[in-house]
Amino acid sequence: MRTYLVTGGAGFIGSNFIRFMLEKYKFDITIINLDSLTYAGNLQNLKEIEHLGNYTFIKGDICDKKIVQAVFDNHEIDRVVHFAAESHVDRSIKDPEAFVKTNVLGTAVLLAAANKAWCKPGGGYTENKKFLHVSTDEVYGSLGAEGYFYESTPYSPHSPYSASKAASDMLVKSYIDTYKFPANITNCSNNYGPYQFPEKLIPLVIHNALNGKKIPVYGDGLNVRDWLYVEDHAKAIDMVLENGRLFESYNIGGHNEKTNIEIVKTIVDILCKMLDKEDKRKKHISRDLITYVEDRKGHDRRYAIASDKIKAEVGWHPDTCFDEGIRKTVRWYLDHEEWVEGITSGDYQKYCEEMYVLR
Ligand code: NAD
Ligand code: DAU
Numbered sequence: 001m002r003t004y005l006v007t008g009g010a011g012f013i014g015s016n017f018i019r020f021m022l023e024k025y026k027f028d029i030t031i032i033n034l035d036s037l038t039y040a041g042n043l044q045n046l047k048e049i050e051h052l053g054n055y056t057f058i059k060g061d062i063c064d065k066k067i068v069q070a071v072f073d074n075h076e077i078d079r080v081v082h083f084a085a086e087s088h089v090d091r092s093i094k095d096p097e098a099f100v101k102t103n104v105l106g107t108a109v110l111l112a113a114a115n116k117a118w119c120k121p122g123g124g125y126t127e128n129k130k131f132l133h134v135s136t137d138e139v140y141g142s143l144g145a146e147g148y149f150y151e152s153t154p155y156s157p158h159s160p161y162s163a164s165k166a167a168s169d170m171l172v173k174s175y176i177d178t179y180k181f182p183a184n185i186t187n188c189s190n191n192y193g194p195y196q197f198p199e200k201l202i203p204l205v206i207h208n209a210l211n212g213k214k215i216p217v218y219g220d221g222l223n224v225r226d227w228l229y230v231e232d233h234a235k236a237i238d239m240v241l242e243n244g245r246l247f248e249s250y251n252i253g254g255h256n257e258k259t260n261i262e263i264v265k266t267i268v269d270i271l272c273k274m275l276d277k278e279d280k281r282k283k284h285i286s287r288d289l290i291t292y293v294e295d296r297k298g299h300d301r302r303y304a305i306a307s308d309k310i311k312a313e314v315g316w317h318p319d320t321c322f323d324e325g326i327r328k329t330v331r332w333y334l335d336h337e338e339w340v341e342g343i344t345s346g347d348y349q350k351y352c353e354e355m356y357v358l359r
Pocket of ligand 2: 087088089090135136137138188189190191199200201202204216217218219223224225260296303
């Protein structure tokens with residue numbers, strides 16, 4: 001009976017991961033979800049599993065040493081799966097400090113607590129412990145028209161977000177090199193799927209189109225991202241926890257490179273087809289909503305991940321192709337309008353006004 005400490009489990013990927021794990025392992029595992037519930041954390045994301053006896057939610061900040069220490073003192077943690085982060089590039093451009101605090105300091109606090117809890121008095125670590133640090137392909141910087149990010153690609157982050165993630169990766173690497181701390185790092189490409197906060201491109205396009213609002217496309221719309229369905233990311237993390245070689249980093253990507261404008265047009269077209277004939281919103285959804293706006297500062301041009309290592313060593317491959325994943329995602333947002341309403345009330349409107357309305 002393994003105990004997993006999942007940080008940031010109330011966010012987009014964390015909540016999908018927790019659902020995936022409890023579905024797969026049922027009562028053979030215990031999950032503790034430590035999340036401070038920032039604007040991006042939402043317990044509604046875990047409504048279906050919150051009653052389970054082998055799931056516990058703890059509201060707490062990973063920067064708070066006392067809380068983190070108490071979690072390790074009160075539970076025999078076998079696996080740390082560290083998602084908690086400030087995750088949105090645009091917000092990092094406005095307020096870098098919050099990113100340094102959670103992403104760098106928070107990771108340092110967690111590493112220190114796990115290190116203390118797992119090290120044996122005579123040296124070395126208690127067997128079968130692992131810390132998996134969930135990171136991003138953005139640490140590698142930006143590609144031109146050709147090439148891929150490999151695990152050996154030098155780090156070259158450009159935004160305060162990616163710089164803070166790179167710093168947190170370096171902290172994990174320093175623990176590996178200094179203490180032989182039992183860790184893996186995963187660097188994943190852009191995720192999409194259910195429960196993503198509508199500040200990120202795909203849910204934002206769905207939300208704006210449904211509400212007849214302009215769809216902001218940064219710059220020329222030709223920046224490229226490599227999209228991965230979120231369940232495939234959850235599966236990859238589980239497989240790295242099980243089969244990944246200790247101390248290694250693994251890139252995770254979907255081989256699904258798309259320009260932003262392709263993504264936006266695809267979503268608008270799917271929405272037009274999916275909505276019932278009688279649905280009034282059908283009238284106002286069209287590609288005419290697409291509006292080119294000022295580019296993101298320091299906007300990385302292209303990300304593309306080489307996933308050869310995780311495929312060869314761990315046996316992972318993505319199951320969901322983009323055509324299927326994007327349809328499932330649009331369907332999910334249409335079926336969960338209450339969820340969207342819940343999180344787009346209050347501060348969300350103010351945020352959109354500041355960030356997106358035709359800058
Ligand atoms: P998210 O913003 O949806 O969720 C982040 C979660 O962390 C929220 O529940 C939030 O409440 C929590 N959190 C934030 N600060 C905290 C703190 N100080 N203490 C405790 N909890 C805190 O993020 P996401 O998109 O699910 O990303 C999760 C992780 O995956 C991040 O580390 C991100 O860098 C990484 N990642 C994301 C993507 C992507 O496409 N979304 C791709 C690759 C890697
Ligand atoms: O690559 C992995 C990263 O993917 C993760 O580490 C980050 O946490 C995650 O937020 C995501 O970062 P991006 O900046 O790539 O994602 P975002 O959805 O914000 O933007 C995707 C692309 O779309 C990017 O080129 C910017 C563009 N964009 C975004 C928004 C929100 C627009 O053109 N218009 C928009 O309104």
